[in-house]
Amino acid sequence: MSTIAAFYEGKSILITGATGFLGKVLMEKLFRTCPGLKVIYILVRPKAGHTLQQRVVQILNSKLFEKVKEVCPNVHEKIRAIKSDLNHSDLAISKEDMQELLSCTDIIFHCAATVRFDDHLRHAVQLNVIATQKLLLMASQMPKLKAFIHLSTAFSNCNLKHIDEVVYPCPVEPKKIIDSMEWLDDAIIDEITPKLIGDWPNTYTYSKALGETVVHQESGRLNTAIVRPSIVGATWQEPFPGWVDNTNGPSGLIIATGKGFLRGLRATPMAVADMIPVDTVVNLTLAVGWYTAVHRPKSSLVYHCTSGNLNPCYWGKIGFQVLAVFEKVPFEKAFRRPNAGLTVNTITSQYWNAINHWAPVILYDFYLRLTGRKPRMTKLMNRILKMVSMLEYFINRSWEWSTDNTEMLMSTLTPEDQRIFNFDVRQLNWLDYIENYVLGIKKYLLKEDMAGVPEAKQHLKRLRNIHYLFNTALFLIAWRLLIARSQVARNVWFFICPLYNL
Ligand SMILES: CCCCCCCCCCCCCCCCCCCCCC(=O)SCCNC(=O)CCNC(=O)[C@H](O)C(C)(C)COP(=O)(O)OP(=O)(O)OC[C@H]1O[C@@H](n2cnc3c(N)ncnc32)[C@H](O)[C@@H]1OP(=O)(O)O
Ligand SMILES: NC(=O)C1=CN([C@@H]2O[C@H](COP(=O)(O)OP(=O)(O)OC[C@H]3O[C@@H](n4cnc5c(N)ncnc54)[C@H](OP(=O)(O)O)[C@@H]3O)[C@@H](O)[C@H]2O)C=CC1
The missing domain is CATH 3.40.50.720 (NAD(P)-binding Rossmann-like Domain)
Structure with a gap:
């Protein structure tokens, strides 16, 4: 015994x-x-x-x-x-x-x-x-x-x-x-x-x-x-692998990434993720x-x-594995497609905050207001970025x-x-562990059924199409404005247009 x-x-x-x-x-x-x-x-x-x-x-x-x-x-x-x-x-x-x-x-x-x-x-x-x-x-x-x-x-x-x-x-x-x-x-x-x-x-x-x-x-x-x-x-x-029941530490950030809210972190990819x-x-x-x-x-x-x-394992490796698992098994009802990056540069991180974090939630809250609903995304983003700011200290040092x-x-x-009573961490395979961790968050914390994975994938496809549509519209608007204001842009446009008619 x-x-x-x-x-x-x-x-x-x-x-x-x-x-x-x-x-x-x-x-x-x-x-x-x-x-x-x-x-x-x-x-x-x-x-x-x-x-x-x-x-x-x-x-x-x-x-x-x-x-x-x-x-x-x-x-x-x-x-x-x-x-x-x-x-x-x-x-x-x-x-x-x-x-x-x-x-x-x-x-x-x-x-x-x-x-x-x-x-x-x-x-x-x-x-x-x-x-x-x-x-x-x-x-x-x-x-x-x-x-x-x-x-x-x-x-x-x-x-x-x-x-x-x-x-x-x-x-x-x-x-x-x-x-x-x-x-x-x-x-x-x-x-x-x-x-x-x-x-x-x-x-x-x-x-x-x-x-x-x-x-x-x-x-x-x-x-x-x-x-x-x-x-x-x-x-x-x-x-059993992957059990977790609170949003402390990495779990909260993994949820925020999987649901498409968190698209970038000020983190050092080669810092040890202990x-x-x-x-x-x-x-x-x-x-x-x-x-x-x-x-x-x-x-x-x-x-x-x-x-x-x-x-040792590193934040960069963990981040990539988390994203790879989302490809196979996405979380349900994501706000945007999960796609995040790590940067050590404060300016890049502030740019990401403005473009990737604040702009979409402000736009979405505007849409909610227009349709007579209560805006809630900016509040949520505030909470997520507060959590990120508290954890940043630990993901930029070893x-x-x-x-x-x-x-x-x-x-x-x-x-x-x-x-x-095994506590020999040398036997741990990080990639398998992270995969089970993400799946555990989905099953035990978010209480999402694995049967809903095809629908979640479908939802991400719709988000991707909306994203492409939005980007195309944005490009066309920018192009129209450019054409109206710049002779060079107009020349380029008239040069391209005849090529279409050939
Ligand atoms: C390349 C691609 C990259 C891809 C990227 C991929 C990502 C993967 C990378 C992973 C990097 C990991 C880095 C980890 C570093 C950990 C270091 C720990 C070191 C120390 C370890 C220890 O020795 S110490 C134990 C840890 N100690 C904490 O870790 C407490 C922190 N925390 C708080 O200090 C408070 O939390 C704080 C924040 C003030 C807010 O405070 P706050 O008042 O604004 O909000 P609350 O926390 O009260 O949450 C209010 C309600 O929101 C719910 N909720 C909160 N977040 C939610 C969420 N994300 N999703 C859904 N729900 C959420 C919550 O469940 C509550 O729900 P309810 O009210 O129903 O209970
Ligand atoms: N999670 C982590 O990443 C790490 C945790 N630790 C340490 O491990 C220990 C456990 O952490 P963890 O399980 O994650 O923390 P949790 O926040 O999940 O649990 C805290 C526990 O403390 C109890 N508690 C808090 N306040 C009181 C109170 N006033 N009276 C009675 N009980 C109270 C809570 O009870 P209630 O359910 O009633 O709130 C809960 O059972 C802590 O000492 C922590 O410092 C160390 C390193 C990392």
Whole structure:
């Protein structure tokens, strides 16, 4: 039997962020490969009018959990949703629930976070730093606790070029930042945010760096480890390829390109696209949980879950493959034909924005207005270009992450565990992965049926014809104007016309 699966037998596991992209895949893998585990506690808040139970049922009824239900039919009994809001000063956990968590928990996987790049610093610190601190405090009161695994990001030190598997000191002590958040008002925080975050590109990466420091500071008292994934993408293999359920990271840009809105990006084609499949991150995280609990390393270890140094891929190659998949399997009801380019030139990118992004949506909104409908395209384009501007930082640079701890862990696993909890990204074929990723976005995120592909292709043909018609009309208008104004153009025209009559 797998050593790692055997370790999780009979264990009570606490997961935060279990309703998120990564948390769901983590839960799925645990239930599927370690059905002997005792219980998974998940900290959940009611959201969008759904109670905790409704949220859990929704997750368990999703396609992602289909295999789990076969392997672990009593999965409903093994999952225990605990009401909690990590924004709350005491995490809003009831006394009875807290008692149960404190006395039963064996392992904690802390995945919850705000991953928005534009979050207000107060909120980012509240969730990514203060809530982490509160959880660590809780963890320190758990007599059975064997390991606290913290999910961070490989970009928590993106202000550096080469990043080792260590926690780097923050320019300002997290405690000072936390204290200042208590008495500064929002307007002042807004004003000092650029100075505080310094050469970090956003409040997300900055607050994740602070979060790591608070984990590191507790590592003398607790058995902790930090996992740092890079850009997390759809599943590679498990439970099936291509599963994804949110528009973060590459997914949003792929949708915007496939639907024909995004026609160009300011991106460096030869910059390393350090993506990592979500199931790879989960496999490493579970292996880290086992290793930290069983081997109890002398110091707290950081594990990079990145692809760039072992199996690099580049944004240019990814862009071409994404477009190639759209040729075969287009998204439905595209606004324009998917056709995008990458440029490092700011002027070209601004030209593309004007001609390829703004002009068509302004024209279309004008048409909607004329036909008595509500214009909506400019708003959508605003959102897309805002998303692009936030992601540009990450698609125009390359980083080097050392992976010594991750490789050490890989070599410690038995061959069976290396297979079941595979996080060897060298085996990944990028072209196949990207193809499945795009198809996954179509099926699981956009909920488009593959039966609709012929109609989607037909729609693209119509768009192409409209495009040709529009360009011809534009050319003729320009030509007429030129003829009216220029003698040379008139001479050329009269020279060509007799040739037609020959
Ligand atoms: C050669 C050819 C070329 C071809 C080109 C081919 C293309 C392929 C190339 C691929 C290059 C990839 C580069 C990736 C780099 C990733 C780097 C990550 C690094 C860090 C990794 C981490 O460590 S960290 C996790 C990542 N963290 C995020 O990645 C959060 C970002 N994000 C936000 O910070 C907020 O999102 C932000 C943006 C403020 C907006 O904020 P905002 O308020 O304007 O809008 P919201 O996001 O709130 O979205 C409001 C509603 O719009 C929905 N929606 C949003 N986008 C949508 C969409 N595109 N299509 C449909 N629907 C969409 C959404 O689902 C909501 O729907 P609902 O309301 O129903 O929930
Ligand atoms: N996705 C990526 O590309 C990367 C992610 N990471 C890290 O991985 C971890 C998971 O990310 P991911 O799954 O993508 O993020 P998601 O945004 O999909 O999930 C975030 C989770 O945190 C929960 N959460 C947020 N606020 C609260 C709150 N106040 N109280 C309780 N729970 C809350 C969310 O719950 P709810 O459903 O209620 O909103 C959700 O379950 C994060 O720590 C992130 O920093 C690291 C690198 C890249």
